[in-house]
Amino acid sequence: MSIGKKSETVKVVVRCRPVNKKEEAMSHEKIVEVDVKLGQVSVRNPKAAGTLLKTFTFDAVYDMLSKQHELYDYSCKPLIDSVLLGFNGTIFAYGQTGTGKTYTMHGLPTDSEKQGVIPNSFQHIFTHISRSQNQQYLVRVSYLEIYQDEIRDLLCKDNCKKLELKENPELGTAVCVCDFL
């Protein structure tokens, strides 16, 4: 997850999800240890009696018991606060399949304890707007999926727009609406 902040341009945080039932049933072992205070993740080698292989340090780490609101309050809220002051910001989740990106970003939006970064950000932004006076805000949302080199607009019912990713030397990577079906 990369997060712009006043003091630092990029923050990298790591979240380790709990071992799931399928992994337990297959007797997979946990090979990472998370030190929340030091912001470190240590990787052990299960084939060599758990010998420590390497320790990595991040801006913050979240262990298997971490709550959605802890990650939001510490690692995302400052960025949204700066966006509300007019700065640009990006939060993105990166990781192997099944590691918890969707859970962290989306979560279970119908359960306030388990809602993820996206619903928590929306709540934060719209609460701020509803309390502000003499200030106008424009909020725009897009929700795109890139899968196997194809891009789709997830807010467009029945995939009604044909989108393409284009590289432009001046604009960088841009999403183009090519055609209406």
Ligand SMILES: Nc1ncnc2c1ncn2[C@@H]1O[C@H](COP(=O)(O)OP(=O)(O)OP(=O)(O)O)[C@@H](O)[C@H]1O
């Ligand atoms: N922090 C967590 N606490 C409890 N369960 C979690 C946590 N993170 C992930 N899970 C569970 O682990 C499973 C995989 O998570 P998720 O679907 O978020 O992975 P993903 O990285 O988005 O996968 P993919 O790249 O394949 O879409 C889900 O069942 C999810 O509920």
